[in-house]
Amino acid sequence: MLNTVIGAGGKWSGRIGRGKLLRFTALEAGANVSLMLFHAHDLTERYNMPDTLKAQYTAHLTTGHTLMSDNGRVLAGIVHDELGWHDPIGGYTTRSLTDDRYGRTTYQDLRNDWLRSGQENFAVELTRHGLGMRDMMPVVNLFSKVYCDENGAMHYVQDHCPAGSSVTLRSEMDVILALSNTPNPLDRRQSYPAVPVRLEVTQAEPVRGDDVCVNHRDENRRAYENTWAYYSLI
């Protein structure tokens, strides 16, 4: 259905129906793709970082975890993951962070090699769908590992993502997906990480009784039950 490469600094957004597989592949080592998710038919319903983390007692995301909405439903499930850890807490880069860390760049000087920020990429893609700065929120950073020690200090793991790593999400509702292929804010490298990522969207099999996401925890099952109850009325 879709097979596209999101270049370094690039962005993408679109409406994706429920029951699709979204396979992301890092084409080189050290990728980071930030994502936001909204319910396509009610944009006030969106991915909720705290609800997702506390319901699943986790501070990272991998196979079996779901991306939950603020309405107690499942926007997407992670059905396959080769990395074991994706970052839900590091956030996205801003223009000032990008300029401070990598040096100020402009389109005037560098044309399309200028360095884009997550904040600006999301501002554009959210506005495209009737949203805006007001709807900015924590993202999921695919391919990145950020862990916290017992004092709460956050640590970015530099060599977490080898070339070719992939992670596959399954859409469980009709969603608007917005992507920004920009660095993780906690990545301390002084050169702008420039890793293209492939996105392939294909039809998923129907969710079965032994599904890895539905059965991950009782909390996940109840979130799926809420989702199925919503669609039973439509």
Add this chain to the structure above:
Amino acid sequence: MGAYHRVESTRKPEQAVYDDIILAGDGWMRDLESGQVLRIVDLEGNQAADTLFYDADRPEDHYAAAATIARQGNIYLTTGSVLVAESGKELLTIVADTCGRHDTLGGSCSAQSNTVRYAHEKEHMHNCRDTFMLQLAKRGGDYGKRDLAPNINFFMNVPVTSQGGLKFDDGVSSPGAYVELQSHGRTTVLISNCPQLNNPCNAYNPTPIRILIWNE
């Protein structure tokens, strides 16, 4: 269990320009002027004060959980932490804290998240996001559900492990513990004094908090 950074304040309650109690389950929304200092007091200990901040002059610019913790490189907030909005604007700085650390990841309870976390039958129970929405509704159209970004839980204990686990633990606060924040500009404060009856953080007993404001 990690370090706690406890710093006391020299401000005297009798010099405050505002002093009120928020009962368990109630909401509170008010604008701070530039330089004003807000103190939230955990009167009986281990209560969660779910709090959101907005730029009062640009209500669409809300507190940003991820930007705030990434800037500090730490998921806990305490004295010295600068709270920023999604635009990058600095909203407030924590200037005193006798609890020692505060949660940024746990968010607020809602009817729907209660069905997921506890049981479908919990949907009717009073919850923080209902409190938030009632307060936002009273502001006359400036705010809506879109503005309910992930919030701070003052006094709440949400430990995270280096293996990526997260849990809710007994509180780390104590009766009379407080946190004080100084506003960099005009900042709107939205508080839900959490009514949660399913969570061990407050020993299943929500209690009042006290709010004080000083001009400097």
